[in-house]
Amino acid sequence: MTLLTTVFAAIISTVVWYKNLPGNEMRTGILCWMYWGASLMWFVDAVFEYLELGADYFTPELADMVNDFYLGLSVVALGLIIWLVRLLYLDPKGVLKEVLFKKK
């Protein structure tokens, strides 16, 4: 469920990134890299788990599924926080600069 949540986040962020090209002032590229990187890593994790559990891997307990989904959402939220902090720090539109420095 964590893998699935992250893959959806990766697909959505890639679509948003592509739609904002060229220019991409919102710097959404970093979200794509983070979510795709994590998705690939969790995919490997899933393969190893499948090799261990077999078909049981696809029939998880409801409690485990809910917990994994909760973790997935938390991971997506963490990624968004990292992106937001980076965006405000880079300030590609120069908006924050204008807020911090008032004209005389």
Next chain:
Amino acid sequence: MGCFLVPAAEAIITTTATKIIKSKEKKDENVNITLSDGSVSEVSRLKFSDKLGWLNKMLAGGSVLLAFEHVWHGEVVPFFPFLTAVETGETSEMLAEMGSAGVSMAVLVTAVWAGMVIVSNAIEKRAVTENKAEGAKA
């Protein structure tokens, strides 16, 4: 247990390599391409260090999110020795997992990045060839 440490270590190595390569790279290579609106524009090719940056971001970003998952599951703690497996005497199991899952993660991410570099090179080559062909027609 500690599988994310392998791609994280690779991220450190590739980030250092990117900085070294960037300092040694030649100046921008300019080419003419036809944009989607039909206009011809002079642009600079993406350098290898820029493409290596994609790998850095995938490895580092993915490792951060996986580290969070390990904190979630109690496998990483904010105090020494930071890894629960080391504290409970499961170091050999942890190293075995790093050697199998961790290395596989790093290899898969690197392989996907290599594929992206090949595709991007092909797209660049096609754009330049198309422009040359259109130039020859005119």
